[in-house]
Every structure is written in structure tokens, then in C-alpha cells.
Amino acid sequence: xxxxxxxxxxxxxxxxxxxxxxxxxxxxxxxxxxxxxxxxxxxxxxxxxxxxxxxxxxxxxxxxxxxxxxxxxxxxxxxxxxxxxxxxxxxxxxxxxxxxxxxxxxxxxxxxxxxxxxxxxxxxxxxxxxxxxxxxxxxxxxxxxxxxxxxxxxxxxxxxxxxxxxxxxxxxxxxxxxxxxxxxxxxxxxxxxxxxxxxxxxxxxxxxxxxxxxxxxxxxxxxxxxxxxxxxxxxxxxxxxxxxxxxxxxxxxxxxxxxxxxxxxxxxxxxxxxxxxxxxxxxxxxxxxxxxxxxxxxxxxxxxxxxxxxxxxxxxxxxxxxxxxxxxxxxxxxxxxxxxxxxxxxxxxxxxxxxxxxxxxxxxxxxxxxxxxxxxxxxxxxxxxxxxxxxxxxxxxxxxxxxxxxxxxxxxxxxxxxxxxxxxxxxxxxxxxxxxxxxxxxxxxxxxxxxxxxxxxxxxxxxxxxxxxxxxxxxxxx
Numbered sequence: 001x002x003x004x005x006x007x008x009x010x011x012x013x014x015x016x017x018x019x020x021x022x023x024x025x026x027x028x029x030x031x032x033x034x035x036x037x038x039x040x041x042x043x044x045x046x047x048x049x050x051x052x053x054x055x056x057x058x059x060x061x062x063x064x065x066x067x068x069x070x071x072x073x074x075x076x077x078x079x080x081x082x083x084x085x086x087x088x089x090x091x092x093x094x095x096x097x098x099x100x101x102x103x104x105x106x107x108x109x110x111x112x113x114x115x116x117x118x119x120x121x122x123x124x125x126x127x128x129x130x131x132x133x134x135x136x137x138x139x140x141x142x143x144x145x146x147x148x149x150x151x152x153x154x155x156x157x158x159x160x161x162x163x164x165x166x167x168x169x170x171x172x173x174x175x176x177x178x179x180x181x182x183x184x185x186x187x188x189x190x191x192x193x194x195x196x197x198x199x200x201x202x203x204x205x206x207x208x209x210x211x212x213x214x215x216x217x218x219x220x221x222x223x224x225x226x227x228x229x230x231x232x233x234x235x236x237x238x239x240x241x242x243x244x245x246x247x248x249x250x251x252x253x254x255x256x257x258x259x260x261x262x263x264x265x266x267x268x269x270x271x272x273x274x275x276x277x278x279x280x281x282x283x284x285x286x287x288x289x290x291x292x293x294x295x296x297x298x299x300x301x302x303x304x305x306x307x308x309x310x311x312x313x314x315x316x317x318x319x320x321x322x323x324x325x326x327x328x329x330x331x332x333x334x335x336x337x338x339x340x341x342x343x344x345x346x347x348x349x350x351x352x353x354x355x356x357x358x359x360x361x362x363x364x365x366x367x368x369x370x371x372x373x374x375x376x377x378x379x380x381x382x383x384x385x386x387x388x389x390x391x392x393x394x395x396x397x398x399x400x401x402x403x404x405x406x407x408x409x410x411x412x413x414x415x416x417x418x419x420x421x422x423x424x425x426x427x428x429x430x431x432x433x434x435x436x437x438x439x440x441x442x443x444x445x446x447x448x449x450x451x452x453x454x455x456x457x458x459x460x461x462x463x464x465x466x467x468x469x470x471x472x473x474x475x476x477x478x
Contacts (some may be wrong), residue, residue, distance in 0.1 A: 003102040005037030005093065010105070013068040013091070018114050019043040020064045020129075020332075024050050024057075025093070026073040027194045031171060032180060034070045034093045035116075040105050044114035046129070047171040050074040051467065056127065058084060060119050063129060063333055111135040117332060118174055120272050129332030135354070136275040137177065139299050139325040141185045151298040153178055153243075153277065154186055157215065160241040160264055165215040166208065167192040173468045174272045175245065178217050205231035214239060219246040219469030224253055224407075225462075233260045243268060245277065247470055248375065248393065249291050250400070254283050269293035269375065273341070273359050275326035278302060279373060292372040293365070299325035302373060303347060303358065304365055314367045317376055323347070323358040383412040385420045388451045392422075395444070395452055399426060402443050404433030407463050409471060410454055422454035425476055427462055435459075 009015040021043045025031040035045040046064060048057055058081065061069070071078050072094045081088055115134045119127040143154055157165075165183050167190045169176040183190045191211045197203050204226075208216075216223070216239055223244060226232045236242075239261055245268035254265050270278035279302060281294025296302045301323040304312050312318035323345050330338035345358045364376040377393040384390065392410045399408040406429035412420050428435050437457025444453045464475035 001098040002033055002036035002040055003105050004098050004100045005033060005096055006040035006105045007100070007102045008091075008096065009037055009041040009043065009068065013041075013089070015041040015043040015067060017042045017108055017110070019067055020046050020114070020117050021068055021070060022046045022048050022061060022064060022066050023070040023072075023093070024048045024074045024077055025071060025171070026050070027167075027171070027192065027198070028072060028094075029192065030072040030094050032184070032190070032192075033098075034072070035180075036184070037093070038070070039115065040107075042108045042113075044116055044131075046117040046119075047176075048119075049170060049172040049467070050077050054080050057081065060127060060129070061085075061088070063119075064117070109134055111138070112329075114329065116177075118172065118272055128334055128337065130272045131329040131332055132275055133329055136326055136328055137181060140177070140275045140277070140297075141182045143186065153182055153280075153297075155298075156266065156280065157182065157186075157188070157241065160215075162188070162214045162241050164189045164191055164211065164213050166213045166217070168198055168204075169217060170468055174276045175217055175468075177276050178243065201226055201229045202231045205229060205235040208232075208235040209238065212238065215241045215243065217243040217245075219465075220244050220249045220253055221247060221463065221465050221471070222469035223257075225465075227253075227256060227260075236261045236263070239263045241266065245269060246468070249283075251283075251285075251291055252400070254291070255285060258285060267291050267293060269373075270326070271322070271359065271361055271363075273328050274300075274322045275328060278322045278326060281372065290374065292368060293375045294372055296324070297326075299354075301347070301355065301358075304367060304373070309346065312366070314369060317364055317366050319379065320361045320363040320365045320373070320375075321358045322361060323355050325354050327357050327359050383420060383422075385412070385422070385451055388449070390422075390452055395422070395424070395448065395454065398444060398447050399424060399440055401447075402435065402440050404428055404431065404435035405440070406430075409463055409476070411473060411476065421456070422452075423456045423458065424454040425458050425460050425463070427460060 021038045023034045023045055038045040068089045068091055070091055070093045111134050113134055114131050115137050116132050117129045119129050141154055165179050165188055167179040191213050240263055242263050242265045249267045265283040267281040268277045270276055278300050279294045279296050281292055303321040304318040305321055306312050306318050330342050341360050342357050345356055348355045362379050365373045368374055377391055395410045396408050406427045408426040410422055410424050412422055414420055440457055464472040466472045
């Protein structure tokens with residue numbers, strides 16, 4: 001079926017190597033047919049979330065200037081796009097004639113050609129397109145014969161004897177490659193979740209059980225939300241592997257999961273620019289309360305450097321840089337930003353052409369004595385108040401030690417006079433423990449320097465999250 005679509009795209013759409021083809025689709029198998037057809041035609045697929053504001057979709061399309069756009073069950077978005085540009089060449093992937101007999105199609109791609117493009121938030125307020133090659137994704141997904149515990153995602157899945165993978169991640173986020181491409185490349189079964197079910201945890205729980213799902217990949221925040229439902233707690237009993245990433249993972253959540261499942265829990269780390277994941281950690285309950293992001297995966301090099309780009313000693317904080325086979329090709333139409341973030345690798349002593357560039361993550365970390373990496377937060381999550389450098393995640397971690405606290409988030413705000421101050425939003429758990437802001441403040445005064453104690457405390461029902469399962473700061477109350 002995908003051969004037929006690829007033939008059409010190549011012959012009638014003029015799609016060839018490195019042509020970027022946007023696909024605006026609902027959560028159906030036609031999306032998978034679409035990206036397979038684009039790839040086989042020689043193009044690079046670009047998933048666009050139909051729930052994005054129309055102005056943002058238009059901006060992305062202007063950046064790409066595509067020869068053709070694929071869509072499915074998103075007619076309302078397509079009509080709006082045509083109002084602003086009637087010359088767009090659109091093709092409904094669901095209405096394609098898949099009965100045409102195309103047994104094979106010639107592969108025209110080179111390994112360094114673009115495989116897919118994902119647009120992520122930019123510091124300028126405009127999204128930027130990340131370019132990932134076939135070589136990059138091949139290193140992440142294909143089988144390796146080796147003894148390393150953390151070769152890559154496929155070897156972990158094979159080790160855990162996983163065959164059925166839940167497809168729940170938004171297609172426009174890189175974690176969806178773990179669910180879809182890993183499955184397609186290695187002959188695993190994708191249990192695809194539609195939009196309705198992804199927002200109905202009771203229905204989702206039943207679906208997981210009925211389809212013998214063995215692998216779930218999501219963020220800690222989203223998984224914690226799932227675990228609030230008894231139906232999901234029952235469903236998770238048969239899961240073999242839970243793969244969490246995108247934000248910090250707490251040992252409390254891992255222990256809670258283990259109360260209902262004997263599954264293996266993995267913590268993963270990696271920016272979109274470096275092909276989903278750069279390091280992986282298998283969680284061991286006997287460890288201390290802090291979870292590292294583990295060790296680099298196969299063919300990935302991680303460097304922790306000081307401001308002079310020199311390696312820091314074990315236990316010393318520095319910025320995380322990533323090199324190796326997963327480092328992408330840069331940003332679409334952003335030459336200066338690419339030069340700023342993708343820099344020459346001063347440690348490529350073997351002259352490996354696939355290790356010539358390292359990516360500057362903007363993340364802070366340090367090496368442990370066991371050769372693992374302790375993640376310390378974003379550089380831009382650091383704030384200075386009265387000249388003192390403050391790590392917001394350190395405050396949040398301490399607040400979670402308070403009895404009766406389920407979760408918390410700390411943000412900095414600015415007064416009209418320019419002075420910065422801290423606000424803590426906290427969620428109480430269900431043990432009927434009475435917790436007030438003054439209780440948290442008193443606890444923090446005994447644990448942290450006074451300048452790290454938030455000025456205000458607000459109790460909220462839950463921590464708001466975005467569609468990709470991360471903290472939604474804009475949704476926090478004033």
C-alpha cells in the first residue's frame with residue numbers, strides 16, 4: 001500500500017530526495033501509511049499537529065514551501081489553509097487508490113538524506129525545524145549485536161521480550177519515533193491510540209488490557225496522571241516495559257508504579273536535535289532517591305564541559321554536549337542558529353565523520369562515580385535573585401519532601417520595579433494531611449538558604465501540562 005502512495009508522490013507530486021512533505025493527520029493508520037509513502041518516495045516527512053493555531057501551521061508551511069501536503073480527517077484545517085493560499089497542492093491520503101499494483105519502488109536515498117523534520121519551540125517565539133537524517137534514525141532504531149546494556153532502544157525492547165507497543169505520543173513530537181519507527185523497522189506491533197481514547201484514561205486502560213500492550217512510552221507527568229485511575233493500575237500489571245522521558249523522573253513515582261507492576265522502568269534523556277534519546281537508565285529501586293539519566297547509548301558520546309569547552313572532573317557541574325551518530329543536521333533555514341548550537345567537536349580524535357559535530361544542549365549535568373550523568377536542569381531554568389544563583393528544580397525537589405505534598409512547581413516572576421520573586425504552586429496528596437503555605441515555608445527554611453525560599457505559595461488541584469505532557473507554565477494561575 002505504501003509503495004502505491006510512494007509511486008504517486010514521486011510521479012505526480014515530483015517528490016524526490018530531501019523534499020519535505022508535511023502531513024496533517026488524525027491518529028489513524030493512514031498517518032503511518034503517509035510517512036512510509038513519503039519515505040519510500042525519497043522525501044522527508046513533517047508531522048504537523050492539527051490542533052496548532054492556524055497562524056503557526058501557516059508559518060511552518062512558509063518555512064518549508066512544500067511541493068505537496070498530505071492530510072487525513074483534518075478537512076477543517078485544510079479549508080482554512082486554502083483560504084490564505086489557494087495554490088497549496090494537497091492530497092488526501094485516505095482517498096488514495098491503494099489497489100494499484102506497485103510491488104516495489106526504487107530506493108533513491110543516501111544515508112545522510114533527511115528522514116524527517118520536527119518543529120520545536122524557538123527562543124524568538126517562532127518554531128524551528130530540526131532536520132534528522134536516515135543515518136541518525138537508523139542508529140536509534142536498528143538491531144545491534146553487542147554486549148552493552150544500553151546499545152539502543154531496540155536492543156532494550158528485545159531484552160524485555162516486548163512485541164506490542166502502545167502508540168500514544170503526539171505525532172509531532174520525537175518520542176513518537178520510538179513507538180512507530182522502532183516498530184516498523186523491527187516487525188513489532190503498534191497498538192495505535194486515537195484522539196478520543198488518549199484523553200479517556202478509563203477507555204485507554206481497557207484498550208491496553210484487551211490488546212496485551214507490553215510497552216508504554218510517555219512523560220513522567222502524564223504517567224502519574226494515568227496512575228490516578230484504578231483501571232489503569234490494573235492495566236499496568238501486564239506491562240513489561242515503561243519508558244519515561246522528556247522531564248525529570250522521581251523515585252517516588254517509580255516506587256508507586258512498582259506497587260502495581262513488575263515491569264522494568266527506564267529513564268531516557270535526549271533533545272530532538274539528537275534523535276530522540278542520547279542516554280538511558282534502568283531504574284533500580286535499591287538506589288538512592290535521585291535518578292540519573294544513565295549512560296550514553298551506542299554510538300553516542302556525551303561531554304560535560306565548562307565555559308571554556310574543557311571537560312569537567314567527576315562531580316563538577318557543566319553543560320551537556322552530545323556527539324556521535326544521533327546528532328542531526330541542524331535547523332531548517334537557520335544557518336546562524338545551526339552554527340551556534342551545532343559546533344565542531346574538539347574531541348574527535350579518530351576523525352570519525354559522524355562525530356565531527358557536537359550539539360550544545362543548554363542542559364546542566366555532572367558525572368557520577370559510576371559513569372552515569374546526573375541531570376541538574378536547564379541553564380535557562382537558573383535564575384538570579386539579589387545576585388544569588390538559584391536552581392528552581394532543587395527547590396521543587398525539596399518541597400516534595402514535605403509530608404502531604406504530591407507535586408510542586410516553582411517559577412520566578414518579575415515585579416513592576418524589575419525585582420524578581422519566586423512563586424510555589426503545590427498539589428496536596430490524598431492522605432488528608434493539612435498542608436498550608438506556611439508549613440512548606442518553615443520546612444524550606446530548615447533545608448535551603450533563605451534566598452531560595454519562595455515568596456508566595458499557592459495550592460492548586462493539579463499541575464497543568466501541555467499536549468506533549470510537559471509543564472504548561474502559561475496555564476498556572478496568577
